[in-house]
Amino acid sequence: MSKFKVLIVGGGAREHALTLLISRSEIEPSISAISSNVNPGILRLCEGTNGKYFKGKPTDPNDVLKAAEEVSPDLVVIGPEEPLFSGVSDTLKDKGFIVFGPTARASLIEKDKGFARNLMWKYKIPGRLRYKTFVDPEDAAEYAKAVGDSVVKPARQAGGRGVRVFGETAEHLSKIAREAAASYVKRLADVIKKKYKDIENTIVVEERVEGVEYTLMTVTDGYDVLPLPIVEDHPHLYPWDLGPETGGMGSISGPSYILPFLTEDEFKESSKIVEMTVKALFDEIKERYVGAISGQMMLTSFWGPTLIEYYARFGDPEIGNLVFMINSDFLELLDAAARKKISSYKLNINENVYVVSKAVAPEGYPLEREKAKGHPIAVDENTIKKLGCEVLYGGVDLVNGELLTTGSRAIEVVCPSKKGFEEASLLAEKAIASIKTLDGYRLIHRWDIGSPEHLRFRLRKARLARLAYMRRRSKGLFIIYDWIPGKGLVVFDYSS
Amino acid sequence: MGLLLSFFFEKDQDAGRYSYYGIMGLRHRGYRVSYAVLNGDDIEVGKVNPWSERWSLPKGYAVIAGVEPTASIGLASHNGKKAAVASEGLCDPEEIAKMLASSKIDETVQKIFSMEKNDSCAFVGLSSEGEFIAYRGKNGIRPLSLGGYGFESVYFATESAPITLMGGEYRYDLKPGEAVYGSRTFFERYDIKGGKRTTSLFEYIYLARPDSYVDGVNVYLFRKSMGARVARRHDANVDVVVGVPETALPYALGYAEEKGVPLELAFISTIGRIRTALAPISQEERLMALSLKLNPVPNVFEGKSIAIVDDSVVTGLTLKTVIHRLRRIQAVKEVHVIVSSPKIVDSCPYGVNKLDPKTLIARTLDDEKIKRVLDADELVWLPLEDALKYLESFGIDPCRRCMSP
Ligand SMILES: Nc1ncnc2c1ncn2[C@@H]1O[C@H](COP(=O)(O)OP(=O)(O)O)[C@@H](O)[C@H]1O
Numbered sequence: 001m002s003k004f005k006v007l008i009v010g011g012g013a014r015e016h017a018l019t020l021l022i023s024r025s026e027i028e029p030s031i032s033a034i035s036s037n038v039n040p041g042i043l044r045l046c047e048g049t050n051g052k053y054f055k056g057k058p059t060d061p062n063d064v065l066k067a068a069e070e071v072s073p074d075l076v077v078i079g080p081e082e083p084l085f086s087g088v089s090d091t092l093k094d095k096g097f098i099v100f101g102p103t104a105r106a107s108l109i110e111k112d113k114g115f116a117r118n119l120m121w122k123y124k125i126p127g128r129l130r131y132k133t134f135v136d137p138e139d140a141a142e143y144a145k146a147v148g149d150s151v152v153k154p155a156r157q158a159g160g161r162g163v164r165v166f167g168e169t170a171e172h173l174s175k176i177a178r179e180a181a182a183s184y185v186k187r188l189a190d191v192i193k194k195k196y197k198d199i200e201n202t203i204v205v206e207e208r209v210e211g212v213e214y215t216l217m218t219v220t221d222g223y224d225v226l227p228l229p230i231v232e233d234h235p236h237l238y239p240w241d242l243g244p245e246t247g248g249m250g251s252i253s254g255p256s257y258i259l260p261f262l263t264e265d266e267f268k269e270s271s272k273i274v275e276m277t278v279k280a281l282f283d284e285i286k287e288r289y290v291g292a293i294s295g296q297m298m299l300t301s302f303w304g305p306t307l308i309e310y311y312a313r314f315g316d317p318e319i320g321n322l323v324f325m326i327n328s329d330f331l332e333l334l335d336a337a338a339r340k341k342i343s344s345y346k347l348n349i350n351e352n353v354y355v356v357s358k359a360v361a362p363e364g365y366p367l368e369r370e371k372a373k374g375h376p377i378a379v380d381e382n383t384i385k386k387l388g389c390e391v392l393y394g395g396v397d398l399v400n401g402e403l404l405t406t407g408s409r410a411i412e413v414v415c416p417s418k419k420g421f422e423e424a425s426l427l428a429e430k431a432i433a434s435i436k437t438l439d440g441y442r443l444i445h446r447w448d449i450g451s452p453e454h455l456r457f458r459l460r461k462a463r464l465a466r467l468a469y470m471r472r473r474s475k476g477l478f479i480i481y482d483w484i485p486g487k488g489l490v491v492f493d494y495s496s
Numbered sequence: 497m498g499l500l501l502s503f504f505f506e507k508d509q510d511a512g513r514y515s516y517y518g519i520m521g522l523r524h525r526g527y528r529v530s531y532a533v534l535n536g537d538d539i540e541v542g543k544v545n546p547w548s549e550r551w552s553l554p555k556g557y558a559v560i561a562g563v564e565p566t567a568s569i570g571l572a573s574h575n576g577k578k579a580a581v582a583s584e585g586l587c588d589p590e591e592i593a594k595m596l597a598s599s600k601i602d603e604t605v606q607k608i609f610s611m612e613k614n615d616s617c618a619f620v621g622l623s624s625e626g627e628f629i630a631y632r633g634k635n636g637i638r639p640l641s642l643g644g645y646g647f648e649s650v651y652f653a654t655e656s657a658p659i660t661l662m663g664g665e666y667r668y669d670l671k672p673g674e675a676v677y678g679s680r681t682f683f684e685r686y687d688i689k690g691g692k693r694t695t696s697l698f699e700y701i702y703l704a705r706p707d708s709y710v711d712g713v714n715v716y717l718f719r720k721s722m723g724a725r726v727a728r729r730h731d732a733n734v735d736v737v738v739g740v741p742e743t744a745l746p747y748a749l750g751y752a753e754e755k756g757v758p759l760e761l762a763f764i765s766t767i768g769r770i771r772t773a774l775a776p777i778s779q780e781e782r783l784m785a786l787s788l789k790l791n792p793v794p795n796v797f798e799g800k801s802i803a804i805v806d807d808s809v810v811t812g813l814t815l816k817t818v819i820h821r822l823r824r825i826q827a828v829k830e831v832h833v834i835v836s837s838p839k840i841v842d843s844c845p846y847g848v849n850k851l852d853p854k855t856l857i858a859r860t861l862d863d864e865k866i867k868r869v870l871d872a873d874e875l876v877w878l879p880l881e882d883a884l885k886y887l888e889s890f891g892i893d894p895c896r897r898c899m900s901p
């Protein structure tokens with residue numbers, strides 16, 4: 001009997017984690033991969049299972065199709081969002097391949113933040129925010145100035161860049177914050193218009209909320225939605241949640257499905273939001289969504305579980321945590337989803353483990369990426385394995401035997417502990433000590449992820465948000481009244 | 497008597513506009529503020545009076561500021577790299593600025609920590625290469641809190657209220673012997689073990705705003721609790737409690753709550769919340785200002801036994817004025833003076849305050865004589881141990897070198 005063959009599309013830390021999870025399958029698959037960089041972790045797993053490693057553009061349907069035709073995989077797993085947006089899934093499906101990963105149309109749920117928000121309002125999915133989309137940056141600037149306390153986003157998913165929060169935590173800052181938002185809108189629109197031509201809207205301006213963030217990743221075949229354990233990402237570049245936005249500097253998960261600062265009900269409600277979304281998507285585009293769909297959520301004082309954005313994929317770094325949490329056969333799960341048979345799949349997780357992942361990035365990420373590129377980097381994997389941790393390669397490229405940074409988060413370490421987050425976090429610190437650049441270039445990471453101080457901070461915030469949203473719920477207050485002297489009563493209706 | 501740093505990660509933000517409110521949040525600490533603003537690779541310095549009508553800071557993406565007279569700013573440049581430092585304490589801001597300008601921060605921080613005179617000091621600094629640094633000396637006399645404003649900025653300040661006023665969220669207090677330095681692209685901390693958390697007790701008693709945290713302690717709750725504690729040590733019955741505006745009000749609330757006696761407003765200010773003790777004015781002007789701050793509410797205290805609660809007694813001038821007024825205008829029956837802090841008998845060896853020992857009433861006179869001067873029937877002080885016990889639970893063994901044991 002010939003071996004079951006898998007083709008992985010993408011070469012980042014997320015795809016490394018997926019490859020690792022898939023490689024553990026009892027099916028003993030042969031794994032091949034295609035990416036524009038050479039990821040040493042994925043390469044090794046491909047070689048170890050008699051698979052092939054293709055250098056090509058994961059976003060180019062033709063490149064991926066060529067690889068698929070050469071391998072003739074039983075399953076193609078698309079990791080990153082950009083190949084989804086550019087229709088790699090569509091092309092492969094047309095040619096008869098079985099694909100884990102939504103079509104270009106379905107992946108609009110991530111690509112187009114306006115589409116996602118609109119869907120939520122149209123189908124009354126809880127956890128929605130007030131927003132407005134704009135083609136013309138002048139209009140957007142004017143609006144941002146008028147509403148205030150807003151978040152400015154590129155309407156198109158832009159790889160975790162471009163979002164800025166212009167918080168008016170106090171009214172005396174309104175003028176400054178609004179002017180800053182308005183001038184930023186225009187600059188952002190210029191950048192986005194130049195970079196992306198595949199979406200009409202340029203800018204989304206939405207209401208700002210506060211609370212504790214977490215990610216709920218799920219796998220779906222368009223009929224059933226299977227939630228995975230909740231993972232909390234850390235988007236700020238620096239400790240104490242300071243600094244610019246990144247794609248995520250590390251994450252924590254466990255024990256079991258729910259993090260200590262969330263409740264069982266909040267987990268269920270979050271799952272419900274994603275379920276309703278999958279259903280709404282079907283009603284909207286008449287297509288079954290196949291793949292991973294994740295809710296990047298925030299526990300807010302208004303709704304409780306609130307949706308910040310969707311991913312049409314697994315989160316990175318979030319998926320890395322699951323390397324130590326999934327007991328059942330992950331390949332079987334992805335395959336079942338792709339074949340629309342998820343209802344019979346039983347997910348088995350490690351209930352008693354705390355997992356901390358931390359990303360290591362070369363200085364310059366994300367604000368001055370040019371500086372961060374091209375530094376030789378070395379990882380002492382043995383030491384890290386001895387600590388019981390895993391290494392996931394991300395923004396690196398193996399060039400003529402030398403491992404070079406590509407300017408993004410280079411490497412993630414993932415560490416489990418039976419005792420708690422603190423131990424896992426300290427293990428990760430030790431693991432990171434054996435990652436070094438060979439030119440002495442500075443690497444940065446967050447020492448506070450998983451620390452008791454940070455967790456206490458989260459617990460406190462979550463408790464306050466919970467008190468507030470529970471009160472609102474108990475009174476059924478989903479229509480907000482505001483009185484603006486001279487203008488009159490303003491009503492915001494979140495109930496319809 | 498206070499430090500501030502704001503650093504924005506995007507150069508399009510104008511740190512000066514946010515820092516305006518941060519400096520307003522420090523102005524209860526003094527009447528003159530020196531600042532340095534980082535704009536491109538230029539550093540501009542200047543001074544403002546935050547109590548004056550119209551002032552603003554120059555444009556830039558990072559600001560440091562220090563409240564005079566205890567804080568000052570030093571500037572230096574070396575091979576085109578410029579640095580500015582605002583420091584509090586015995587360290588020399590110019591010397592530190594020189595070090596920051598001439599070598600890598602990593603190496604410099606070590607050197608700064610190794611100099612003993614820097615132990616009681618705190619400073620914030622900026623360099624023209626877009627670096628910032630915040631430092632708290634090993635004995636921790638001067639606190640330094642840290643906060644963040646979204647993805648936009650990082651803030652440091654002596655207490656937390658200025659951080660909140662700049663839109664930030666208060667997150668952390670530097671440990672004694674800890675320094676944090678960073679830029680748009682990196683963020684490091686330097687942490688020498690074995691620092692002592694001898695945060696200045698004067699911060700809690702008088703200097704900080706009641707809406708601040710200082711080194712992790714909620715100042716309002718500290719003051720209320722001291723009021724309650726001194727009430728437990730005071731047996732006499734009183735009919736009504738008053739607090740001496742402004743600082744003493746939380747103490748008076750705590751005292752009244754503990755005693756179960758009503759708290760009344762006794763005085764209304766005509767000139768706002770001016771801090772007469774810190775104002776750079778002559779003795780004569782101070783007396784005038786005091787008088788304008790204390791216009792008595794009529795009738796409320798006639799023939800009553802009252803407890804007058806104050807946060808501390810420095811010269812005794814305020815209390816004297818208050819009591820004489822109540823005696824003269826409302827013929828109060830008994831006056832119990834409740835001081836919610838230990839006696840202040842010396843100036844600060846670390847320069848937290850610049851009190852003149854000759855003017856300290858508790859240093860010169862015994863309680864009997866003070867009572868006679870104030871025209872009080874009773875004088876009660878908060879025992880030092882009460883304050884120590886409270887702060888001990890926060891891991892703080894406060895510096896009280898200016899107080900009697
Ligand atoms: N409405 C909002 N209110 C408050 N913070 C927000 C809001 N939307 C986004 N953010 C913050 O900005 C970050 C990035 O926004 P997100 O929509 O996830 O964009 P992306 O990850 O694609 O850059 C979030 O992780 C969150 O911290």
Ligand SMILES: [Mg+2]
Pocket residue numbers: 160296309
């Ligand atoms: Mg996001």
